[in-house]
Amino acid sequence: MSGPFSDLTDTLFADKSVLSESYQPEEILERDEEIEAFSHALQDVLFGREPENIFLYGKAGLGKTAVTKYMMSELQSEVFEREEVDDLHVHEINCNGKTLFMVVRRLVNELLPADASPFPKRGLGTGDAFDELYAQLDRIGGTHLIVFDEIDHLDDVDTLLYELPRARSNGHITESLVGIVGISNNYTFRQSLSAKVKDTLMETEISFSPYDAGELRTILHDRADRAFVDGACDESAIAKAAALSAQDMGNARQAIDLLRVGAEVAERDGDETVTDDHIEDARTLVQRGRLRNKIRDQTEHAQYILETIAKLEERNEVPARSKEIQEGYERVAEAYGATPLTTLKSIQDHLSDLHMLGFLVRHERNKGLSGGQYYEYELDLDPMIVLETREEIVQAAD
Numbered sequence: 001m002s003g004p005f006s007d008l009t010d011t012l013f014a015d016k017s018v019l020s021e022s023y024q025p026e027e028i029l030e031r032d033e034e035i036e037a038f039s040h041a042l043q044d045v046l047f048g049r050e051p052e053n054i055f056l057y058g059k060a061g062l063g064k065t066a067v068t069k070y071m072m073s074e075l076q077s078e079v080f081e082r083e084e085v086d087d088l089h090v091h092e093i094n095c096n097g098k099t100l101f102m103v104v105r106r107l108v109n110e111l112l113p114a115d116a117s118p119f120p121k122r123g124l125g126t127g128d129a130f131d132e133l134y135a136q137l138d139r140i141g142g143t144h145l146i147v148f149d150e151i152d153h154l155d156d157v158d159t160l161l162y163e164l165p166r167a168r169s170n171g172h173i174t175e176s177l178v179g180i181v182g183i184s185n186n187y188t189f190r191q192s193l194s195a196k197v198k199d200t201l202m203e204t205e206i207s208f209s210p211y212d213a214g215e216l217r218t219i220l221h222d223r224a225d226r227a228f229v230d231g232a233c234d235e236s237a238i239a240k241a242a243a244l245s246a247q248d249m250g251n252a253r254q255a256i257d258l259l260r261v262g263a264e265v266a267e268r269d270g271d272e273t274v275t276d277d278h279i280e281d282a283r284t285l286v287q288r289g290r291l292r293n294k295i296r297d298q299t300e301h302a303q304y305i306l307e308t309i310a311k312l313e314e315r316n317e318v319p320a321r322s323k324e325i326q327e328g329y330e331r332v333a334e335a336y337g338a339t340p341l342t343t344l345k346s347i348q349d350h351l352s353d354l355h356m357l358g359f360l361v362r363h364e365r366n367k368g369l370s371g372g373q374y375y376e377y378e379l380d381l382d383p384m385i386v387l388e389t390r391e392e393i394v395q396a397a398d
Ligand SMILES: Nc1ncnc2c1ncn2[C@@H]1O[C@H](COP(=O)(O)OP(=O)(O)OP(=O)(O)O)[C@@H](O)[C@H]1O
Pocket: 020, 021, 023, 024, 025, 027, 028, 029, 030, 031, 058, 059, 060, 061, 062, 063, 064, 065, 066, 067, 185, 219, 252, 253, 256
């Protein structure tokens, strides 16, 4: 029997899941100093003392989550070994898009006994949710470490950071100990806290810096060893993925993505080894994917404007002035059954935003002797990406 899948054999991957987002590495590489600072801050837990509060800062993909997961699991094992230490409970919650009430309620529900009814969504306030949280922490006892990921996204973070670290000294809890681990992409987070919180919050701050090419190479090497069958990935492909990501933001997630997509390209082409060329192709694919998402994030009218400029570009009618773009835009908006924005000023505002966001190149022109200046615009990306993305969006909406 032969069918579309009958010829397929996996010649590249030994375990592809090692390159997936959900994979938690057993070993954390190139973060010795951060791990050392983290262990130091956590050591009170092993002596039954109140934990220090810990804040981790750093841009995306620098290992904050991976290091935290690793530290929590190492600490759990150590607590388990030392029978004299009370139980350790670790709770993790992502704060993005949540109110303080939602976060505290979620924690309460995690702590409640399995047969208890959940904390009500309505009718009670944040103060009530905190009271229930304290009651549950004391009912369970031991040490509780609560990891708040994207803590800077929380609406009323001041209250959280004023309440929880003081729960014991204020007598709200007596049978348990609680510590906070806050994770944030925003280095200025601490400055945004109220003076009252800033002055009293005792914490250790650990900052994660971008990985350099050598560090990324070590991380990728380790992944490649586990992910690929022997000899299926060139050393220079690893070096290339590491170098490209180091030049960008030093982001390990991006480096791993390049390696995975590069391997998918090799697989698609029927090649038995991942090479530099595959990583180069992966870069283009990953960049296109990012651009597509960025276009999708724009408002409907901003997208019409981008589509208009892409069409002008296809007819070699760029760079174009805002008046010309407005005329094309009106036709595009109407073709989608939308009512176009009417003033030239509103189009110019959109053009200026799209320029700031890096979608457009802007040329400043002078009107010769009559004086005065105006701008002309063209896309700073391949018009096909805009047109294809728009088509996908329209088809998905049908
Ligand atoms: N030092 C490291 N050793 C091994 N793998 C790592 C290391 N740093 C990061 N990674 C891997 O890179 C990816 C991104 O890391 P992680 O999710 O920890 O980043 P983050 O700093 O928490 O970023 P974000 O804020 O975007 O979540 C994960 O797959 C993680 O396993």
